[in-house]
Each structure stands twice: as C-alpha cells, then as structure tokens.
Amino acid sequence: MDRLLFLFATGLARGAVFALFALSLVLIWRAARMINFAQGAMALVATYVAFAATAATGSYWIGLAIGILAGAATGWGAERGVMRFVPHGRPLTGVIVAIGLVMVLQAVLGFLFGPQFRPMRTPFDDSPITVGGIPLLSPYDLFVLITALVIMAGLALLFTRTSLGLQLRAAAFAPEVSRILGVRVSRMVTIGWVLSSAVAALAAMLLVPTELGLNPHATDMLFVYAFAVAVVGGLDSPAGALLGGLTVGVAMTLVTGYLGATAAPIGVLVLLVVVLLIKPGGIFSMKEVRGA
Amino acid sequence: MSMNPRTHSAARTIAIGAALTVLAIGGTFLLDPYWNFQLATIAATLCAAAGLTILLGHSGQLSLGHAALMAAGGYGYALTVNALTDAGIVGLPRFLIGLIAAIALAGALGWLLGLAAARLRGPYLAGVTLALVIAVPAVATVFSGVLRGDQGLQIAFEPVPEFLSTLIAVEQWQAWVAIAVAGVVITWLVILTRGRLGLRMRAVRDDEIAARLGGVHAGRTKVAAFVVSAVSAGAGGAVLCFVTQSVSPGAYTLAFSLLLVVAVVLGGLGRIGGAVIGSVLIVMLPWLIGAAVGAFSLPAEVQQRLAGNLPLLVFGALLVIVMLVIPAGLAGILPRRAPRIRAAQADASESTTPRHITER
Numbered sequence: 001m002d003r004l005l006f007l008f009a010t011g012l013a014r015g016a017v018f019a020l021f022a023l024s025l026v027l028i029w030r031a032a033r034m035i036n037f038a039q040g041a042m043a044l045v046a047t048y049v050a051f052a053a054t055a056a057t058g059s060y061w062i063g064l065a066i067g068i069l070a071g072a073a074t075g076w077g078a079e080r081g082v083m084r085f086v087p088h089g090r091p092l093t094g095v096i097v098a099i100g101l102v103m104v105l106q107a108v109l110g111f112l113f114g115p116q117f118r119p120m121r122t123p124f125d126d127s128p129i130t131v132g133g134i135p136l137l138s139p140y141d142l143f144v145l146i147t148a149l150v151i152m153a154g155l156a157l158l159f160t161r162t163s164l165g166l167q168l169r170a171a172a173f174a175p176e177v178s179r180i181l182g183v184r185v186s187r188m189v190t191i192g193w194v195l196s197s198a199v200a201a202l203a204a205m206l207l208v209p210t211e212l213g214l215n216p217h218a219t220d221m222l223f224v225y226a227f228a229v230a231v232v233g234g235l236d237s238p239a240g241a242l243l244g245g246l247t248v249g250v251a252m253t254l255v256t257g258y259l260g261a262t263a264a265p266i267g268v269l270v271l272l273v274v275v276l277l278i279k280p281g282g283i284f285s286m287k288e289v290r291g292a
Numbered sequence: 293m294s295m296n297p298r299t300h301s302a303a304r305t306i307a308i309g310a311a312l313t314v315l316a317i318g319g320t321f322l323l324d325p326y327w328n329f330q331l332a333t334i335a336a337t338l339c340a341a342a343g344l345t346i347l348l349g350h351s352g353q354l355s356l357g358h359a360a361l362m363a364a365g366g367y368g369y370a371l372t373v374n375a376l377t378d379a380g381i382v383g384l385p386r387f388l389i390g391l392i393a394a395i396a397l398a399g400a401l402g403w404l405l406g407l408a409a410a411r412l413r414g415p416y417l418a419g420v421t422l423a424l425v426i427a428v429p430a431v432a433t434v435f436s437g438v439l440r441g442d443q444g445l446q447i448a449f450e451p452v453p454e455f456l457s458t459l460i461a462v463e464q465w466q467a468w469v470a471i472a473v474a475g476v477v478i479t480w481l482v483i484l485t486r487g488r489l490g491l492r493m494r495a496v497r498d499d500e501i502a503a504r505l506g507g508v509h510a511g512r513t514k515v516a517a518f519v520v521s522a523v524s525a526g527a528g529g530a531v532l533c534f535v536t537q538s539v540s541p542g543a544y545t546l547a548f549s550l551l552l553v554v555a556v557v558l559g560g561l562g563r564i565g566g567a568v569i570g571s572v573l574i575v576m577l578p579w580l581i582g583a584a585v586g587a588f589s590l591p592a593e594v595q596q597r598l599a600g601n602l603p604l605l606v607f608g609a610l611l612v613i614v615m616l617v618i619p620a621g622l623a624g625i626l627p628r629r630a631p632r633i634r635a636a637q638a639d640a641s642e643s644t645t646p647r648h649i650t651e652r
Contacts, residue, residue: 035415037422085616092354092414096557097615099356099550103608107601114597220546224426227419263434265427272423276412 002134007257008250010128013141015249016148017207021222022229022241023152024200029235030172031192034083034091037098039200040223041105042078044216046071046201048109051120051214060123064205071201072194079193084186110216117213126210144206151199152242159238168192221265225252228272302483309482313475317468325463329535330575332463335470336532338571339477341555342564343524346481348553349562350490351517352497353409357421359549360428361398361405361522365529366539368397370445371438377448387450387534391473394530395523402522406515425549429541444540447533470531477524478564484520493517547604554607558614560621569622578603 021039028036036042050067054060082101086094124143128135137145159165170178171188179185203226204219211218225248233244248271255267320328344358355361372393376386405424409417432439439445451457452465460468484490492513495503500510533539555574559566582599590598614621 035419037418082612082616092348092352092418093615093619095354095415095418096553097612099553100608100611100615103550103554103604103611105608107605107608110604111597111601114593115600220426224419224423228423231416231419262430265423265430266434269420269423269427272420273408276408276416276420 003257004254006128006135007253009136010141011250011253012246013137013145013249014207014210014253015246016145017203017245018222018225018229018249019242019245020148020151020206021200021203021226022233022245023155023238024196024203025226025230026233026235026238026241027155027192027196027199029230031168031189031196032079032083033088033172034086034094034098035227035230035235036078036083036196037095037223038078038101038105039197039226040204040219041102041109042074042197043071043200043204043222044109044219045074045105046197047120047204047208047214047218048113050201050205051118054121060121064202067201067205068198072198074201075193075195075197076190078197079190083193084189106216113214113216115216117215117218119213120209122209140210144210147202147206151202152238155195155199156238164191224265224268228268228275231272232275301486305482305486306479309475309479313471316471316475320460320464320467320471323464323467325461328461328463328467330579332467332470332535333532334571334575335467335474336528336535337552337555337575338474338567339528339531340525341552341559341567341571342474342478342481343521343528344552345556345559345562345564345567345570346485346493346524347517347521348556349560350485350497351493351514352414353514353517354414354418354553355405355421355518355521356418356546356549356553357405357423357425358521358525358552359544359546360421360425361402361525362529362532363428363539363541363544364401364522365394365398365526366533366544367439367445367529368394368526369530369533370447370539373447374445383453387469390534391527391530394533395526398526398529399519399523402519402525403515405522406518409518410511410514422546425544425546428544432541442541444538444542446538449537450534466535470535473527473531477527481520481524482564489513489516489520551607554611557611558622560623561619563621563623566621566623574607577606581606 021043024043025035025039028034028039046067049070050063052063053066054063057063078101082097083094086097122140124139126138126140128138128141130136157165159169167178167183168188168191170181171183171185172192175185178188204222207222208214208218226245229241229244229248231244232248233240233242248268251271252264252267256264259267320331323331340358340362343361344355347353347355369390373386373390376382376389381389405421408420412420429442432444433441450466452460452462456465485493492503492508493516495506495508496510496513503513504510529539529544532543536543551574555570556567557570558573559568559570578599581602585595585598585602588595
C-alpha cells in the first residue's frame with residue numbers, strides 16, 4: 001500500500017512533465033495543424049544549452065532560464081528555417097521533414113557531446129519526504145509538479161484572457177478571415193512554435209535529471225510518452241493534455257514500479273493501441289476532432 | 293489466341309525479375325568476400341525498403357517502425373531454424389521453413405498494425421509505429437527466456453552447399469541467397485502494385501471517399517497494404533539473420549527504422565528503383581564517410597564521433613531537402629518510361645509516384 005501511494009505520488013510529478021510536453025505538442029497542433037515529431041530533439045538541444053550554461057555559471061536557475069530561451073530560439077529557427085516550407089494539408093510530409101530534423105539535431109549533439117550519459121543536477125533534494133511514515137514526493141518532484149501546473153495555468157490565461165491569445169486562436173482556426181481582420185497570421189504561427197518549444201524545453205529540463213541523464217537520445221522516450229498523452233487527451237484539448245498526462249504518468253510509473261523499467265515501452269504501446277482502437281479522438285476530447 | 297493482358301504483364305515482370313536477379317548473382321563474381329557481404333546486407337535492406345515504399349508511396353501510410361517488422365522476421369527465422377536444427381533438419385528445407393515462419397510472424401504483426409492503421413489518420417499511425425520500434429528491446433528483455441534479451445539469438449552456421457563449395461566462398465553464397473529472396477520479393481511487389489491491389493491502394497490514398505463510392509473497401513485495402521509491406525520486411529529480417537547468423541534488438545533500433553524511411557524518400561516514394569538506390573545509399577554512405585574521415589589525420593575521438601554522426605547528419609539533411617525540394621526523389625530525376633498501358637491517359641494520379649501524400 002505504501003509503495004502504491006509512493007508510486008502514485010511520483011507518477012503525478014512525472015505525469016505533470018508529460019502533460020507539459022504534450023501541451024507543447026497541442027500548441028503546435030493548434031497553431032500549424034501538425035504533429036511535430038522533432039519536438040523531443042528540439043527540447044534536447046535546449047537542455048544541452050542549459051547544461052552547458054549551468055556548468056559555466058554554477059547556477060541551476062541561470063541554466064534553466066537560458067535553456068528556456070534556447071528552446072524558444074530553436075522553435076523560431078525550426079519554424080522559419082524548415083517547417084514553414086512544408087506544404088499545407090500534407091501532414092505526412094511534415095512528419096518526414098521533422099524526422100529529418102531529428103536526425104540532424106541528434107547528429108550535431110552526438111558530435112559535440114558524445115554518446116555518454118551526463119548526470120544533471122537538481123536544485124532540490126530528490127529523496128522522498130515521509131508523511132506519516134509513508135515516503136511520498138521528493139522536494140524536487142513537488143517543484144516539478146508546481147512549475148508544470150503554474151506554466152499550464154499561465155498558458156490558459158494567455159490563450160483565454162489576452163489579445164495575443166485571441167489572435168493566436170483566431171489565426172489557427174480561421175486563417176483567411178483573421179488575415180482580413182488584420183491578424184498577422186504567419187507571425188502568429190511562429191509565436192505558436194516559439195511558445196511551444198519553450199514549453200517543451202522546460203519539460204525536458206525538468207524530466208532529464210530524474211532519468212538516466214543527458215544523452216543525444218534522452219528525449220526519444222519523452223516524445224513517445226507525450227505523444228501517447230496527446231492521443232489519450234485528444235490533440236485539440238489543453239485540459240485533455242493535463243488529464244491525459246497525469247493518467248499516463250501514473251500508469252507508467254505503476255508499470256515501471258511493479259513490472260520493472262524495461263516494461264514501460266511495452267506499457268505505453270499497449271495503452272496507445274487500446275486508446276486509438278477504442279476512441280481514436282482521445283478519451284478526454286468531447287468534440288469530434290476537427291479535420292486538418 | 294492472345295494471352296490475357298494481366299497474365300501477360302505478370303509473365304513479363306517475372307521474366308524481367310528473373311533476368312535481373314541472375315544478372316545480380318553473376319555480379320557477385322566481380323566482388324571480394326567483404327563486398328559480397330555488403331551486397332547481401334543491401335539485398336536484405338532492400339526487401340524492407342521496397343515493402344515500405346509500397347506502403348508509403350502507393351497506400352499513403354507512413355510506418356516509422358519497419359525495423360520492428362524486420363526484427364519480427366529475424367526472430368521468427370532464428371527461433372524456427374534453431375528448433376529445426378535440434379530436430380535434425382538442415383540445408384534448404386531448414387532455410388525455406390525458417391523463411392516462411394519469418395514471413396508469417398512479420399505478416400501477423402503487420403496485420404495487427406494494419407487493423408490499427410485502418411482506423412487511424414497518418415500522423416497517429418506514425419506515432420504508433422514509432423512506439424512499436426522503441427518497444428523492441430523491451431520485448432526482447434521481458435521475454436528474455438525465449439528471445440535472450442539484449443544479447444539476442446544465434447543460429448547455426450549455414451555452409452555453402454557441397455556442389456558449390458569448391459567454386460565460391462561463403463559470403464558469395466550468402467549474397468546469392470539474399471539476392472534470390474530480394475528478387476522474388478520485389479517481383480511479387482511489382483506484380484501486386486500493377487494489379488488490382490495497387491489500383492485500390494492508390495484510389496484510397498488519393499481520395500478515400502471517392503474510392504469507397506467506387507466500391508473499394510478502404511479498410512481492407514489499408515490492411516492488405518500493411519500485410520504486404522510487413523511480409524517484405526519480414527523476409528528482409530530473415531535474410532539479414534541468415535547472413536549475420538544472429539538477431540538482436542541492437543540491430544533494429546529506431547535509428548535503423550528511420551534510415552529505412554530515408555532510403556525510401558531519397559530514392560523516390562513508391563518506386564522500386566528508388567528503393568534500390570536508397571538501400572545502396574544507406575548501406576554505402578556510412579562506409580564512404582567512415583573511409584573519408586579516416587583519410588584525415590584527426591584525433592581518434594573526433595574521428596570516431598565524426599564517423600558515427602556525420603552519416604546521420606547527411607541523411608537527415610537530405611531527407612529534409614529531398615522532401616521539400618524534389619519530392620519525387622532521386623529516381624524522379626532520371627527520365628522514366630511512360631506507363632505502358634496508360635500512356636494515352638496523361639493523368640498524373642495514375643502514376644505510381646504520388647503527387648501528394650494525403651492523410652486520409
């Protein structure tokens with residue numbers, strides 16, 4: 001029972017990171033109607049930048065801030081440099097181009113930093129706090145959980161309460177009409193990418209210290225998890241991404257905890273197939289997913 | 293008196309396929325054992341790439357997990373061959389039964405994927421196949437009692453048959469077998485795509501609703517495309533296992549799976565000739581780059597990192613450039629023969645190269 005509670009609590013923290021990363025996929029999906037398969041590799045570039053910045057300055061927080069900026073810059077570069085040239089209405093072309101981008105980024109990282117795992121430090125202790133004799137979350141998990149929830153709340157406010165958010169949504173849903181009304185649609189798409197990859201970078205930086213360490217393939221699995229989350233939650237729904245993220249996080253932590261870490265990729269595959277076969281639009285999406 | 297056009301066309305394809313296979317087998321006499329081994333690897337890769345190019349080019353479905361289907365073929369072959377060796381069966385029967393088992397296992401996995409594919413739209417399917425190939429090492433570890441985890445399975449050495457043993461080395465014999473299997477697989481794929489199934493796949497790819505109205509069962513067509521593609525990949529996995537005498541998860545990584553996509557895209561979607569160009573490229577280019585890097589006197593670590601990552605960089609950049617600039621691929625640059633039967637109708641949608649890949 002103690003173990004179940006512990007796994008559940010840890011799962012929530014991991015789930016919050018998955019949710020955050022999945023939310024970044026949702027952001028791009030809403031802005032450009034594209035699933036960005038390069039999101040993991042792009043976030044990894046930012047994580048390496050953060051790692052280098054932390055090593056140079058000695059401060060985790062400066063590294064984190066620079067990493068988020070690097071994430072935003074990567075998003076800008078990927079959109080302006082590559083993804084904007086993908087023709088509309090050809091999602092598979094987008095997927096293949098993104099795969100090419102993944103290979104390029106991983107090759108560059110592999111060349112610069114080598115294949116070894118580099119441990120990343122955490123700003124807080126990562127051994128669990130005991131509550132009433134039961135080990136629960138670590139301070140770091142708590143930090144992760146709160147950060148993820150705050151960022152998600154901030155994004156929700158941005159999209160629902162600000163003029164920029166309104167323009168972003170308008171540009172995504174009715175580009176032609178928005179353009180006539182004076183919204184700079186192409187700029188909005190770029191802003192969507194920048195926001196999205198900054199969020200993805202943050203998620204990767206929060207997750208990597210709890211895993212094996214930094215390596216050119218450190219976010220492969222994160223992308224698969226987040227893809228599963230986006231599918232479970234429905235690609236169109238930020239609330240779905242949160243619920244889906246927590247669900248997948250807890251489910252995968254339970255699988256890892258009881259069956260071993262090797263079973264996790266099988267668990268996520270089974271989950272994906274079951275959800276897609278039963279409810280292809282996602283469990284938490286109420287409306288039918290709009291066509292691309 | 294005259295033959296049915298379809299039968300005639302199939303007979304022609306078989307004749308051409310047989311001629312090219314014999315030609316390639318003859319070509320092995322020009323190569324030393326090392327290059328015959330490479331040739332066998334190319335032939336095994338070609339089986340999978342040809343299957344993938346049909347799936348992506350003709351039926352518009354993207355699989356990022358074809359390495360997993362090859363792995364299914366490899367494991368199917370190794371398990372069967374080991375069981376047959378224990379039962380005292382050797383030689384050609386052992387190889388053929390192993391090959392059939394490999395095809396059956398990969399085909400079954402492809403059928404399951406196809407069932408999922410029939411209900412999914414493009415990017416979702418790509419995600420599921422990605423999750424599949426990432427799960428390969430996990431499957432090998434969880435079922436390590438049978439699959440032996442990361443270490444994988446070894447199979448008995450298959451010597452050159454006695455009547456040839458004075459004539460050719462074992463690598464050349466392996467190349468012969470690999471080329472023969474690839475020849476059969478590709479001839480079969482060409483016949484299928486020129487026939488009814490190919491027509492249905494392209495109809496569903498271009499406009500699923502119109503295809504349904506025309507009486508094409510879209511779901512069944514997608515499943516069939518996946519099974520055909522998986523069978524080809526399974527045959528490739530079996531051949532690779534035959535050539536290397538082992539199968540392990542390390543050989544079927546995500547990176548290898550993405551390389552198959554690279555092979556298909558670089559060569560030109562939906563073109564068998566493109567799959568040939570692509571397979572040669574993905575086997576040869578890393579070797580060439582390794583040799584080129586070795587020619588410079590660089591520190592050992594830099595050299596190692598360059599040799600390991602430069603091919604990936606080149607392939608990734610080529611993938612982006614080809615996809616955005618010349619979607620018809622390298623084979624599309626060469627002039628090509630107008631399709632025999634439909635030359636009169638200059639309709640691009642009838643051609644085997646997709647104008648676009650739709651997600652429908």
